[in-house]
Amino acid sequence: MSPDRTLVTKILNGNLNSFRELVEMYQKLVVHVVFRLVSRREDREEICQEVFIKVHRNLSGFKFQSKLSTWIGKIAYTTTINYLRKAKTPLYRNLKKVSETSESEDEYNNPINSIPSDYPSPVETIERQDITTLIHKKIEQLPAPYQTIITLYHLEQMSYHEIAEIMELPEGTVKSYLFRGRKKLKYSLVKELEGEEI
Numbered sequence: 001m002s003p004d005r006t007l008v009t010k011i012l013n014g015n016l017n018s019f020r021e022l023v024e025m026y027q028k029l030v031v032h033v034v035f036r037l038v039s040r041r042e043d044r045e046e047i048c049q050e051v052f053i054k055v056h057r058n059l060s061g062f063k064f065q066s067k068l069s070t071w072i073g074k075i076a077y078t079t080t081i082n083y084l085r086k087a088k089t090p091l092y093r094n095l096k097k098v099s100e101t102s103e104s105e106d107e108y109n110n111p112i113n114s115i116p117s118d119y120p121s122p123v124e125t126i127e128r129q130d131i132t133t134l135i136h137k138k139i140e141q142l143p144a145p146y147q148t149i150i151t152l153y154h155l156e157q158m159s160y161h162e163i164a165e166i167m168e169l170p171e172g173t174v175k176s177y178l179f180r181g182r183k184k185l186k187y188s189l190v191k192e193l194e195g196e197e198i
Contacts, residue, residue, distance in 0.1 A: 004068040012060055025054055026072045029156055033076040033166075036140070036147040037084060047083055051076045066165055073152065073166040138188045147180030153178055 001009075007025075010018035025047075034047050051148045054075050060061075062071055139147055148167065152158045 031074045032151045034080050036151050037080045051079050070162045070165050077166050147178050149177045150181045
């Protein structure tokens with residue numbers, strides 16, 4: 001029996017410590033999804049709590065047809081999108097607008113346009129922590145779908161398939177969004193770093 005299946009079985013048998021363990025295991029994933037889309041601290045905390053309430057409530061219906069992380073990620077994403085829709089936030093309208101934009105499916109296949117592994121020399125003069133802070137800041141300025149996909153792919157190391165399942169998008173669209181998000185992020189970083197004094 002897999003560790004996830006064992007954990008779920010214990011929770012369904014009423015073991016509260018096992019549910020606490022689940023929360024600890026997947027808290028970072030939920031925070032990554034929610035915090036990328038919601039800015040108000042109070043709302044973030046409320047949504048995260050709601051996600052885990054939904055996880056607990058619906059756990060008996062989880063059939064292990066996907067990874068537990070994917071299932072929880074989908075609940076987090078759907079709960080957050082529902083919050084944004086009910087609140088009628090500009091971000092939700094932006095999210096909807098970007099989702100409706102037609103994307104070229106083969107753009108992401110061009111390796112020339114991907115973010116290079118070696119940063120240009122101006123970055124090397126900045127402390128590693130500053131670079132990380134800058135990257136996170138620039139990710140937060142991207143349109144919502146790009147934020148979420150970049151976060152799930154690079155920080156949570158999820159596959160295209162898992163992200164597609166969470167966000168209910170075709171895999172090709174996820175790849176295209178990831179390509180476009182990286183391109184926008186690269187442009188934004190280069191623009192910022194060009195202004196740094198060496």
